[in-house]
Amino acid sequence: MSAQEDLIVPLSIQPIKDTLVLPPLINTVVQDTIASDSIQIDTLNKKDPLLLDIIKYKAKDYVKLSQKDQKIYLYNEAEIYYQDTELKAGIIVMDYVKNEVYAGRMRDSLGNYSQLPYFKQGTNEVTPDSIRFNFDTQKAIIWNSRTEQQAGLGQLGSDNMKVLAQITKKENDSVYFLHEGKLTTSKDTIDPDYFIRIKKAKFVPGKKVIAGFSNLYIVDVPTPIAMPFAYFPLTTGRSPGLMMPSFGNIPDRGYFLQNGGYYVPFGDYADLLMTGDFYTNGSYGIRTQSVYTKRYKFRGNVNFRYERLINSQKGFDDYSSTRIYNLQISHSQDAKSNPNSRFSASVNLGSSQYYRNSLNVINTPNTQNNNLSSSISYSKTFPNYPSVNISLTATHNQNTNTQSINMTLPTFQGSLERIYPFAKRDGIKKGVLQNINMQYNVSAVNRIQTTDSLFFKPGMFKDAKVGARHTIPISTNFKVAKHFSISMGTSYEDVWTLETFKRGRDSELNKEVVLDTVKGFDRYGKYNFSTSLGTTLYGTFNFGEDKRIQAIRHVMRPSISYSTAPSFDQYYEDILDENGNEYINSKGEVERYSRFEGTLNGAPGLTSSSSMSFSLQNTLEAKVKDRDSTVLEPKKVSILNSLNLSTSYNFKADSLKLSTIRLTGGTNILNKKMSINFGANLDPYAIDNNGTRINTFNIDNGGSLLRLTRANMNLSYSLSSETFGKKGGKEPDKNEEDENSYAATSGGRTDGLFGTSDDYDNRSFNEDDSGDVENPNYGNKLPWDLRMAFSTGYNNSNRQNEFSNASLMFSGNITLTPMWKVGFNSGYDFKNKGFTLTRLNFTRDLKSFVMRFNWTPFGTYKQWNFFIGIKSSILQDLKWENRSQRAIRR
Template sequence: MQSNKHRLLFSLLLFLGVLSLSAQEDKVIPLTIKKQKDTIVAPLIPADILGAPVKKDSIIQDSTSKKEPLLADIVKRKAEGYMRYDRKEGKIYLYDKAELYYQDTELKAGIIIMDLAKNEVYAGRIKDSTGVYSQLPDFKQGNQIVKPDSIRFNFDTQKALIWNSRTEQQAGLGSIGSDAMKVYAEKTKKENDSVYFMSRAKITTSNDTINPDYYILVRKGKFVPGKKMIAGYSNMFIADVPTPIALPFAYFPMTTGNTAGLIFPTFGSDPDRGYFLQNGGYYFPINDYVDLTLQGDFYTNGSYGFRGQSVYTKRYKYKGNVNIRFENQINSQKGFEDYSRSTNYNIQISHTQDPKNNPNSRLSANVNLGSSDYYRSSLNQYNVPNTQNNNLSSSVSYSKTFPAYPSVNLSLTATHNQNTNTDVINLTLPTMQASMERIFPFAKKDGLKKGIIQNINFQYDVNAQNQITTVDSLFFKSEMFDDARVGARHRIPISTNFKLFKQLSVSLGGSYEDIWTLETYNKSYDETTEEVVSEKINGFDRYNKYSFSASLGTTVYGTWTFDESKNIQAIRHTMRPSIGYSYSPSFEETYDEYMNADGEYIQYSRFEGTLNGAPGLTQSSALSFSLQNTLEAKVKDKDSTATEPKKISLLSSFNISTNYNFQADSLRLSPFRVNGGTTILNKKMSINFSANLDPYAIDNKGTRINTLNINNGGSLFRLTTARANIGYSLSSKMFDKDKDDEDDNKDNGDSYVAASGGRTDDLFGTADNFNGRPGNLNDDEDEEVKENPLYKNTIPWDIRLAYAVSYSNPNRQDEISNHSLMFSGNVDLTPRWKVGVSSGYDFKNQGFSLTQLRFERDLKSFRLNFNWTPFGTYERWYFFIGIKSSILKDLKWEQRSQR
């Protein structure tokens, strides 16, 4: 019985189960289990965020509010390694050359992880099989770019933690390249879009972002992009070596455009004037068109100086600058015998107007005036070349055109010319010039003029001046006006021209002049002093004069042709002879006379010594002659593709002129004047010459006599004066096959005139001023070329020569009055080493002129300059080393000797 219990129980359960299944076929019995809402909510990620297309439901959505999505914008991403979205963690993983674009943020890195729940992103580098990190993050938000080792950024709070960040700030106006500020920080906390807090930050302008040759280490700092950086204790490192150059706190401006700020001075000592501060000051950016720079010098013995410079520019209107410099120089100390005090000044003004601004009205200025010895005795003497300048000149002019027929041009001009050797100053305050256009009263309205009648024309012009001659010590004082001369000249020229035999050009004309003056002079002989006394009579007076002239000229061509196989295929000689005649009557009615000590009557004019002088006493009837020559050649062009031969100039000009006065009682023939010039060696050498040839002989006293020199036992002509100037420039570019033709055609004449009156080239040396100008050591050359220059069998070099010689022999002295050679040259020994020399030798006085040796070294972020004048009046040396960037140019060291 016991063994069958289990079988009976199993059979019973099976029977009940069958009954239950058969009962449920017709009826569903629900379970009594209570439904509960799950508390776990999975993040909803719209398909458009992940980049997949979204299907829009056609059923109208419920109007009830729904939960906002976690992201505020579309996430665009890509990676070469893999892209993975972890739904459980709510994160997006991008690996290997990953890129993420979200809102205004662009992020590129080796690895990027975006936490969708926290709206936060992390980016970092990746390590290869060798353990080397690569693909540094590149984070860009708006205009700010940061290149760290890793970064953590929250899109909601806009805060970030950045490790080993690298950023570049374009500080200054138009800063590029080495002039941009680079900031490296071990750890950076981004508080918001405008404030960063940095720890152990490095500031540099070096182009080498891995191993900068210098940097300023900031322990703690607050960084405002595009504006400033305020730092705590900071000191300078050179090649990772700390230097004693340190500050307890520092301020680094990083604003773009013009910003006001201090100009750091130069420290030093002078054996005569004590310790000094030089070139310290302040910069004022007044507005977008005008700025102002104020600088000053101070010496402990009481000497001082100040300089003010303002530059202004308005596009399509005008531009210019004003530069005022003043120095108060004190030697020794009060109470000593050698005590002295002097003041020097210099004023430079430049103004140019755009011709398109107002074609009928124009104002221009080019002023350079001041003390004659300013450049030579200045305490702050940087500009060595200007010590050789012996002339200062200025001009300020305003012109106005009235275009209605007949048009009139009116101009007012103030001029200044100052000889710094003699201290003589000539001024015109002002000169008024007015002229009316040429009128053809008998010409047809169609403008065509034929024959002698239709070509008759006349003009009217007036020139009025207030001319002053004074000296440097009386300049800007009332005494300078004591000897002022005021006058005006009215002139009406009448002329006509026509052709004779189709080959000769004939010109006929006459001129009427009316001369006004505000002072005249009465002369008499004083028997007491036995001198001729000239008495100035103030008051208006005038005289008139007239003259007639005629000229006949033509042009003659002569051509010699050669075989086309020759290098020289043709030579053409052009001659332009001209013969002229002029007649002027005697104006003896304007002359008076006085009796001298010998009882002789001496004639004089009361207009002698006035601005425009006196009319002629004797009648003049003179015949003039001139001959102009040019010589050109056609040579075979080296370019085999050229279809025409190349034209070159053999002789640019060769002119001869003289005149013969029929009314003179003696010495009727004037000396022959000869001048000419040419350029050779592919226009690299310019040659100019002139001479005077006198046909008359001189007596034992050196006075010309009415005897031809050939009849006095001499030659046909007597060479009285002669001058020759040769300028030559040579450089390695001339031998470069890839050189530009434009470089060969540059003018080699005397066009190197600076605003200060000196030269812009280095023939007289270069300025010892490296603080206010950018580096000049091949700065336009690519840095990569300097690091890895291509092999060449030549190195860049240039040479300039200027030779001048003058011969004087009016009284048989037969001497060389001037004989000198000036030269300068530069050699780029390496892409970063440059040496130069400027000097000259005076063969007349047997001595060297101003000699300067220059050594320049490009130290990447730094530049080194050493200028040395080894002997002479301006003997000195100057050493400078400083940062090339204008942002940190005050980090420098300079030392110079006293002359």
């Protein structure tokens, strides 16, 4: 120790007393003082202190206070905090006289910079190379600043706009002036793949950028796309704005502007998007889309599309003008908003040929839709015992092939809660008597059958049918011998109608005709009795716990039911010919009719019925030992989800007492990747040379025991690269769901078998970070997926022995590289020997851009579409697209 002390050499420096008094910067609060003088001080001339809060600072290596320079030096991981201002940097120099700070980067021995300054004031964040900031004026000079602004959150989603500038002058908390700036949405702000160069601009964070001359650069190369001035909105939330159209030329239509329009938000609960297409030959299209929502109350949307299609020119023979439209309404109510009443709507109606003739390519996948359906309903429950439930429903079903339309405007339904008159409400019900229960149901319908040409015209109501049904079912159930369940019941039905028909026989036409329609209220009543017996049988086959398949369990649910109903011949009368005589048919019998024939609910039975029905439900499952030795419990594997058989026997029928046997079944195999459903009709009776069923069993006519008349089978199979990979499976691609959402709302398929909609306003793309891949350009994995569906039908009701239909549909995607994705969908009709709608789509991720090419190589909808544009919705109008027009359907 003494040797070391000898090495200490004292310095001959004389201490000098410091006469400078520092301002209170650290842990010092400037306070106002009140003088004790009796003369009141004039507060108008009083000045606020320059520093309104405490300045806190720290650094990792050292904090140096220089009295000579009147500055404080902070080095390495330096930080300063003042009110809502936060500054972090490698080096910070603070002038405590001018109340200014200077922040910059650190440079190591190799010349590399680190610890770039980070400046935050309020919610605004800036990452520059260096910054100079004054605490008093709140002004700043920033060099090579980089800030990120969130914009959007409206109809097209949200994105982040990066604002970069060589020199930025901060005027106040809300105004910045930029010199030699760049605007981009690229993730890489150091070397962006594209940017908009602005020489001078005014930047208001969270609101806008107003710039002078602006020029688009792609990979640091200027493009001819330039503007003398520009306005870039940066508002968060929804704001009104123009939707820039695309332009081009289509044969037989001329030049066009497509998908141009305006977006308008209405407060926080609704918005409206209006777009349109205009063609120089006079064709045009108008589309409106509105979305509304109120949290915990309801949400929905209204879409209306209208197009006027003009072919050729007036005066030519091939000139035509058609109007097509489509209306979609969706409304759902939160169940918690009102538990006793509910309103919902799902509407999809319009011209039957809308999707097939529409000029908008987004409708191409929906050209395969054959049905449009709608439902609007309101229900109300009165909870007091016995509770009553009422509902009012309007429905619509439209076949786009036949153009036939069936509607109910409206249907009223009411029901009374099930009542047990011989049992306590809160007690256990035992025996036949206590299980006796009754209900009351009423249904009133106004049904309309019309065609597409009469839709929404007065003629559609001409043949409307109105009727009501009141039903009172009474039933009970009990068990016999612990294993058999017996149910017994009777039902009374009272049918009302507002018109009936008087019928007669026309000798010239040789058929029964309606002679007169009788307007006015009329009714009839009918009743029946039924009983059923059922049980459940279990059978288990054990193979041993050491086996791969340890056991198989078979569950059978047989059921026998009997029903009977009397004849209601009091509602029938004899058919008379034009001379008023009874009509006698070829069998020597007087034909009868009911005035209720042709009404909404039909007529009661003329003959009594007494029939017995039999059904058998089967399920089959196995107990399989898991391949993983760490799993102790075996797993259950379904072999047959269902195998059902049903038939009936009518004791009162004169002939053909045994009905057709119906067989249905379904299962899932290959680890539930393949779904199989099938059905068949087996007829025990033979047919004559005309194909009519005769009262002779088929086996007695030289045939088999049962004759297969109809059969159908549907198979669907899906697999992907994840199927052969690790367990767990892959979550559905959200982008695929977004692309198929238009198909779902339009009543189409969402599994991609008909393709996805070419919605070029939807810039969604797989945003997987290519940095997660070992080789981002040529990944060693090729993710793919494949979906297939096969459907076939067999018909042999008249010895045709033919397949009525047989078609295979398939679709899939393959990711060639993290940047390239290829998709396809097609199908083959084995009956008509031709391919169905076939489409190929290619997608290229260009970082900030996306490029798509969709191609329908042949068929009615032959066309191609090319698109390239910025993925960000902020700059969505920076795009280029070109497309061909499919052949015009005349």
